[in-house]
């Protein structure tokens with residue numbers, strides 16, 4: 001192998017330099033993971049070539065079976081990890097090994113910056129740093145690589161400082177060979193037993209043989225395959241340990257947490273396929289990216305096809321990681337053919353059924369399920385809106401915060417403890433459960449001890465409108481339309497309740513609501529007496545079927561309110577002293593000048609807005625009016 005003299009020296013992306021500085025200087029524990037990372041990359045590279053060769057068989061000419069080889073040179077203090085996979089050309093070497101494209105590493109850097117725990121080794125265990133972990137054990141790393149289908153080989157080298165060199169090199173075979181020049185303090189990895197046990201622990205699940213090359217006492221070459229070298233999912237469940245599942249999950253998901261749930265099965269029947277799926281315990285970083293991409297890898301007869309097939313799982317299960325392997329798809333299936341493929345649709349149906357079935361079982365252990373729900377509930381809820389067929393299963397799996405109980409509540413829990421005469425499951429949407437709990441719209445519900453579900457995920461605004469009822473009980477907003485609370489009887493709450501507050505006479509209230517509406521104009525759709533207020537003077541509600549206040553606010557924040565006319569209704573509390581006083585004056589006529597009434601009306605609306613978490617429409621005018629009113633009282 002010759003390396004040309006004309007090597008170019010290039011700088012790492014600034015983030016890589018920072019990352020390498022941490023890797024080189026601060027990380028001493030779990031250093032053996034470098035081997036897992038390099039073997040994992042080598043295995044991915046073989047998968048990629050196997051797939052490309054399906055449509056371009058020339059790429060695999062003369063290449064023997066796929067394998068990953070390890071070689072140790074104790075004298076030179078080097079370890080080599082080589083593969084006959086896809087390889088990299090100059091640009092790929094620069095891009096892949098000189099910048100950080102991986103969301104995991106980026107997140108690692110962000111977390112590190114945020115936590116100020118520089119050099120915290122536990123963080124690296126959580127994220128992994130892929131190829132760069134080589135520098136945990138090596139003072140210098142060389143990469144010899146040749147892209148399959150290209151004649152030119154390349155040599156990349158770095159000592160983990162701010163720069164690397166790259167130049168042409170003669171590389172006999174397509175693939176990648178990584179040479180680690182070990183640091184003095186990492187000599188332990190020159191021991192064969194150390195390498196062997198590390199491979200067995202971390203890379204046994206790799207489907208390609210990992211072969212240790214050596215020489216025997218007579219100087220003859222030896223080969224020892226260190227891993228089981230069969231795809232993990234093809235082995236019987238009884239022969240796979242939790243540890244092996246976990247390592248496979250790390251490999252396939254590029255993740256470093258433990259799986260919260262593992263589902264391994266073989267479906268037999270009209271369509272045969274094997275699934276090995278994992279639900280992570282920690283949120284992956286791309287969960288809320290707009291593409292909503294799913295991440296299950298598709299194999300056909302153990303040949304990797306794609307991790308980008310849109311129909312393997314629906315988007316609302318995009319937190320699931322793992323593989324599906326089917327012999328009922330053609331091996332030369334192109335990614336385009338996978339769109340709307342009937343076999344794949346059936347497989348998807350089977351996977352969703354099993355996953356939701358497993359979730360249902362695990363939901364029986366409430367605390368354990370809560371950890372899942374907190375991480376992935378907002379994503380799963382998208383399915384209530386999108387997957388009509390599974391809507392009722394998903395509704396059973398959904399959990400909510402509630403106005404009357406701590407922790408998570410299911411619709412079934414709620415339905416079981418509804419009050420006599422209560423005809424709907426009530427909910428309210430907003431940003432913060434604690435603020436929602438105290439909102440004036442819920443005062444009447446509190447007084448009657450009626451539970452209200454607090455929906456605080458943005459997605460709630462969408463599915464809730466698509467779901468009219470749960471098991472024939474209507475779902476109803478506590479902040480829209482009439483409450484229906486009159487029919488609810490609650491023995492406990494009734495006896496404890498204070499004597500009914502006297503309300504202003506209906507004609508006075510009517511005079512007041514007419515005057516307020518006249519003063520406020522289009523700022524509100526209607527002003528009316530409230531049956532839901534107990535302590536507050538006013539609140540805002542919407543009409544049933546209209547956009548909720550929270551959604552209106554969300555759209556406004558996203559710059560999408562498009563000058564829509566407000567659909568808000570201002571409700572006044574006929575038993576509140578302020579409203580009673582105003583109503584009496586409004587009915588008497590001439591009690592308040594039009595100007596004064598306008599100020600009071602605006603102040604009422606502004607305070608209702610503030611309670612909703614919004615700013616008054618004109619803060620300066622608000623302050624002026626408030627001061628004027630206060631001046632009247634001092």
Ligand SMILES: Nc1ncnc2c1ncn2[C@@H]1O[C@H](COP(=O)(O)OP(=O)(O)OP(=O)(O)O)[C@@H](O)[C@H]1O
Pocket residue numbers: 037040041042045083085086087088096097102104128129130131132175176254
């Ligand atoms: N042996 C290899 N053959 C071909 N390409 C490789 C090889 N090793 C690394 N690469 C390329 O370099 C990229 C960066 O590797 P790195 O290990 O840093 O991150 P990753 O593989 O994307 O993520 P992770 O290590 O978490 O699996 C890979 O995505 C791949 O494109």
